[in-house]
Amino acid sequence: MKYIYFFSQNETDGKASMRDLLGGKGAGLAEMSRLGIRVPPGFTITTEVCRYFQQKKKLPPGLEEEIKKYMSKVENITNMRFGDESRPLLVSVRSGAAVSMPGMMDTVLNLGLNDITVKGLAKKTGDERFAYDAYRRFISMFGNIVLGIPYNKFEELLEKRKEEENVKEDPELSAKGLKRLCEDYKELLTEEGFELPQDPWKQLIMAIKAVFSSWNNPRAIKYREINHISHDMGTAVTVQAMVFGNMGENSGTGVAFTRNPSTGEKQFFGECLINAQGEDVVAGIRTPIPVQALKERIPQAYDELVAVYQKLENHFRDAQDLEFTVQEGKLYLLQTRTAKRTALAAVKIAVDMVEEGLITKEEAVMRIEPEQIDQLLHPMIDPNEKTEPIARGLPASPGAAVGRVVFSAKDAEEWTGKGEPVVLVRTETSPEDVGGMHVAEGILTSRGGMTSHAAVVGRGMGKCCVVGCSDITVYEDEKKFVVKGKEVREGDWITIDGTTGEVILGKVKLVEAKLTPQFETLLKWADEVRKLGVRANADTPEDARVARDLGAEGIGLCRTEHMFFGKNRISIMQEMIMAETLEERRKSLSKLLPFQKEDFKGIFRVMDGLPVIIRLLDPPLHEFLPKYEMLLEEYTRLKFTNGSKKRLKELEDLLAKVEALREFNPMLGHRGCRLSITFPEITEMQTRAIMEAAAEVIEEGKTVLPEIMIPLVSHVNEVKTIKEGIIKTAEQVMKEKNVEIPYKIGTMIELPRAVVTADRIAKEVEFFSFGTNDLTQAVFGFSRDDAVKFLNAYEEKGILPQDPFASIDIDGVGEMVRMGRQKGKSSNPQLEIGVCGEHGGEPRSIDFFNSIGLDYVSCSPYRVPVARLSAAQAEIRKRLNVQ
């Protein structure tokens, strides 16, 4: 096995495609070497060695000899010797994984210095200060990273030395002071039970091991968890000759981007410092100058740098992020990598590069991280603002919001009525809160997961939402919440970020969303490629409008129950539920009919010519009544304080009804099509409202394509029974209105039994829509509301790679979807099959749905662009047969 890959300006045995083996840094250096770009010579020890080291806790046999062999190549090229007194070779030892993990792992610079070589360095450079500065930096890095001594102990000694010399900044320290600091540091090492190895080879091997070990430091593990990076990849280690940008006015160091990473503008962009080291840029002690300033200061190096950046961008066919150092007029490239960029820049760069003929449209489509483009649709926290989050919840619906805190939907409406922006803070939300959610800038809850009510409704409204923020305790009655000992009261300002889940006290500056022409172009290209249709989940004409504007090809899910929570409606709904007889119930239903009809008409008008799938009433009826606990509390209070007799009686009746409807497990209770079976009159009313609305909008000259969807089906007989009723009513309305409406009937597939018997169900319907939220609940036996309590532990212990409500669980739930599709198509090849769960807007899930051949996904209106792009990428990946 080959452990080590060499690189220099003239020779290399690595290349860019060896990223997995050499890490991003190693592969980039090797590729630059191939292109003849000047890089300080060095070599990369592969990630395979890292995996070996992690497993066996030692380096593979023979590695040290190899290292010596390659070090001697570096010596020959640089004409310096490792540990040599007069021409000491210094090296950096850096980590570098295949996936960039900025700042997560460790680096040791100036390795090779010891009490003797430091003198040689001083002599050779004629700069004692420089030499001892390098040495003290080396000792502290080695002490901290390799020996594990806390960094602040070195900082303290430095501060003491500065006090003694009565200076403020590090660079002001004298050579003598630095020399003494080196002694201080070495003493510190001794106190901690170590000794600085004077043998550079020993230093090198220890540093290599330390860098390998840093793969598993806690912050690296955490970073990988957050970013879904496999723990098995390992890091490579690159050992490279040091070059110094602080060797005078014709030296310098900097970072540059081949295009503007914020805007995507095609302009060379970057910063540098003359006579400085890389660390100084990071430390922010001196203010860097634009990279163009080099043109004046070290013209030859600048010209070379321009040539290099153009070469690199053309070679890699993507914007690059470079690190360079100029040592005494000579340009060295230390790193090149794909430049991180904002969503705005990503889109512009991709579209521009197609126009420049550099990449194809498909490549452009593949270049954009779908999740990123969410940024383009929502306001976000100004990247220039420094913020200190006080808590962090789940990022349920993207964008940021600033507003005054309120604790009830009613208060939200009152404050906004006075023109005040609000953030609605609740333990959890329920359908009753929808009005308040609608007027709020954002929503924050202390409970609930990624598919809790607040999350789903928030996303549907395109409204910033942070849920499950267990750091805060909400006292709705007292109109306050407590977070880390601080009380936040009604009217206080807060800022929440639904993209990161952060909660920040006070007002933070936001920047608005921008929809650029390049964005439209990119999505058009995506549409040309994708096979998967994209529809939206929308319950109102407004949502439908947004969805259509963002490219939705229909409504995949219109939830009818949200319509019952409006003013004038909820009381009729309650009257219907409290009805003792069929006749009374029919009377209340007939009062609800006109409202439903108007809602549907509005949506049909907006969706002219596109299909609209309307789901029949789904939630259990008790959701429309006040909460049992609330009633019980009021009842008990009135009873023991001789309260109003009339109210007591009223409460008694209400309590009795709520008690009768109460369920141990509402999710598994009397809801969905079970309501249609026990109260066929509700379905009759809803069918009538849909069909009358369709007829009337058709009369307006529009094309209406209503599709009626039966929820929570477990048995084909449910479908048969309900379908019969729908057809009867539909035909009656068509006869009354004398119009032919091309309506369809379909089912949600959201229960395992529906999956297992999908072949039977498919014979009765024209479409399936997988409700992957409920299906995930049933397949895992997790309630999305309750799972928050243990899902954290599950992710921490690596039991689940990710929240299955956020990204589809391919092995379990996904397997059920695959099976359901296959069974459905087997008995009804014409069957149209989509997904309307929250997964319909999540890229990884979309990739899966595309791979198994579903017809469309349906997602929140604001996720439509994400879905369009993801679907295109999925199709390209499918064609290329890669994951």
Add this chain to the structure above:
Amino acid sequence: MKYIYFFSQNETDGKASMRDLLGGKGAGLAEMSRLGIRVPPGFTITTEVCRYFQQKKKLPPGLEEEIKKYMSKVENITNMRFGDESRPLLVSVRSGAAVSMPGMMDTVLNLGLNDITVKGLAKKTGDERFAYDAYRRFISMFGNIVLGIPYNKFEELLEKRKEEENVKEDPELSAKGLKRLCEDYKELLTEEGFELPQDPWKQLIMAIKAVFSSWNNPRAIKYREINHISHDMGTAVTVQAMVFGNMGENSGTGVAFTRNPSTGEKQFFGECLINAQGEDVVAGIRTPIPVQALKERIPQAYDELVAVYQKLENHFRDAQDLEFTVQEGKLYLLQTRTAKRTALAAVKIAVDMVEEGLITKEEAVMRIEPEQIDQLLHPMIDPNEKTEPIARGLPASPGAAVGRVVFSAKDAEEWTGKGEPVVLVRTETSPEDVGGMHVAEGILTSRGGMTSHAAVVGRGMGKCCVVGCSDITVYEDEKKFVVKGKEVREGDWITIDGTTGEVILGKVKLVEAKLTPQFETLLKWADEVRKLGVRANADTPEDARVARDLGAEGIGLCRTEHMFFGKNRISIMQEMIMAETLEERRKSLSKLLPFQKEDFKGIFRVMDGLPVIIRLLDPPLHEFLPKYEMLLEEYTRLKFTNGSKKRLKELEDLLAKVEALREFNPMLGHRGCRLSITFPEITEMQTRAIMEAAAEVIEEGKTVLPEIMIPLVSHVNEVKTIKEGIIKTAEQVMKEKNVEIPYKIGTMIELPRAVVTADRIAKEVEFFSFGTNDLTQAVFGFSRDDAVKFLNAYEEKGILPQDPFASIDIDGVGEMVRMGRQKGKSSNPQLEIGVCGEHGGEPRSIDFFNSIGLDYVSCSPYRVPVARLSAAQAEIRKRLNVQ
């Protein structure tokens, strides 16, 4: 297609095996005809005609001609003519389905009479009274059954006529009175808009149609629903020449059994009446005499009857139930069928017949309805008692109980402490009630289904239990329940029947269970045949004892949580839950350890040499705390009435904890192995208790085979994580105790995701146990507690053929079990696979489990004999390839 099958003493084209086509009655008559037994001639119109009639609402073309053809055969044999004035042929028109539905469908007798033939009959018999009695019976039957006139209208006219003649009983009416009654009846028909057809052919066709129609009368439909008989079978119609047992002292009629249907004793058994018609026996006006009395009264007929009954029993190789009529000394058989019998009789007859060489052991095993033998294990209501149920719930656990009503577990213990038998009546039960359930004679709840807590625990205890009795409203606080306007208070006597679900006010006489030697023999034969193992679900040494005595081959499910509800334990458990730190929790757990260990030791001792599967803690922790609503009520009350400050503070803490643990859907919440993931210390304690108990019982010289089962697994990583912990603790204990314990680790398969990924899970474990209760919930998305509200409607509307919690849903849940088994065995062929849900004791489900090749079922201790028998029958059916 052949519509009609003929029979007479000499000739027939039907036979016994044509039961589906000719119905039980028709097939029996045909078979008797084959055996040369004298039957009145006639013919049977097939069930195919019935199905045709149901569908097309008319008789098939050509049928009437066929009927005429066969009627003329009957005329020739009887030497009488249909509609003839002097020798009128009269016929009966009877229903008869393949499955006996006693009294559910209609029969018309004496058809062929009209104003003219009645005179002929009078003349021919010389008995005008007889003729007009026959005529008035015919008119009323025809009027009621064919024309749909309410029967009481005929009754009223009869009563009026009796008043006029001043007589009390029908037979006292004079010929003249009967003649006038015929006129009254005909007038009634006219008033109702009909006329009695004088044409006998018209009468016949109308009657045949009416009998076919009676297949779908409401009581027949209801009967089929209750008895799971398909609505598609249809009934046959048998038209047969009338014979009369009321033609003098050498005539008579009766019913007889070839063996005693109550005890199974081998003795000819029956009753008859001299000079009477069949209806008279039923009407109960005269007291029948034992069939043996015929020997004296009509000796020749008796001798012939004895010969016939022996011939029939030998021919059919089963006890028969006969109907016969003697007309003027001549014996006619009207029906023979398999005799209904008590469980006791069924077992004795089957075992006796094997010993007589009449049937094989396997046939004997197939003869017993498994559900029936439950009767033999539990006290039952004395069949001689006349009872009037006031309400009916679900028959959750068989047997009957008499006791005084109590409304809380505490009261149950108090009353029984005073020596009073009690029936515990509650809205629903919870684990806190287990103590009270244990001392009660029986349990009655107004809520909950066949797998509710009360039902499951009741069955486990072998205790009579009726659940979901929605006719009663329980007021636990006021210690009363109300049923149909009646109040039943604490201390009142009631009787409940867990076999039928009936609730009866007052004390009813019970008969005790009897375990006969024949029963043991039969089960031994069953054991010889069956492949499927039978284990029991038992949580205590007492239950384990019962299970082992009844033949259980191990414990398939020992639920550890029930052990935490005992005195001294629940408070420690609560302390453990309230613990704020790991250390506190460990402290409480160490106090629970000795209790758990003792429980396990008791069970291990009883099960010496047999496997014991112990399930780790399963329910959510809040089940061990007081209910939220209760606390809220007390808290609100104290708060508004200036209650004790100390208690208020206590309640506040409790409320906070209960609130924190509360779940929207506990069934889908923080329970099962999710507890082991978040609180590994609980699993550690339980593993230690199991292993220490095993070690100590092994020291006593017994063989202990503990198997630790992880509940509610959805992902293989859960198993991996928990298994690691179990192994660590187990090995530690074995080291400490210096003993090798052959323990196993396995999982419940009760979530769809576990099924779908069973191949992965199987690699990590040694056994699977399908928890079909939870699996049914997840697959259907029904909670067993909440589904009661709509499952009735589902069964009524024919959406579900039966309660899927009672009998496994083969197409859905069953398919998942099949899939899980197949996947599991595919990756681990050694895997042992059983079922421990309630379906493990239900015959139809057992048949399914056997058909897909599971290794064992586990059921409540008292269901073990049912399971043994069912498993044997399933295996025999599998071999014969029949369902």
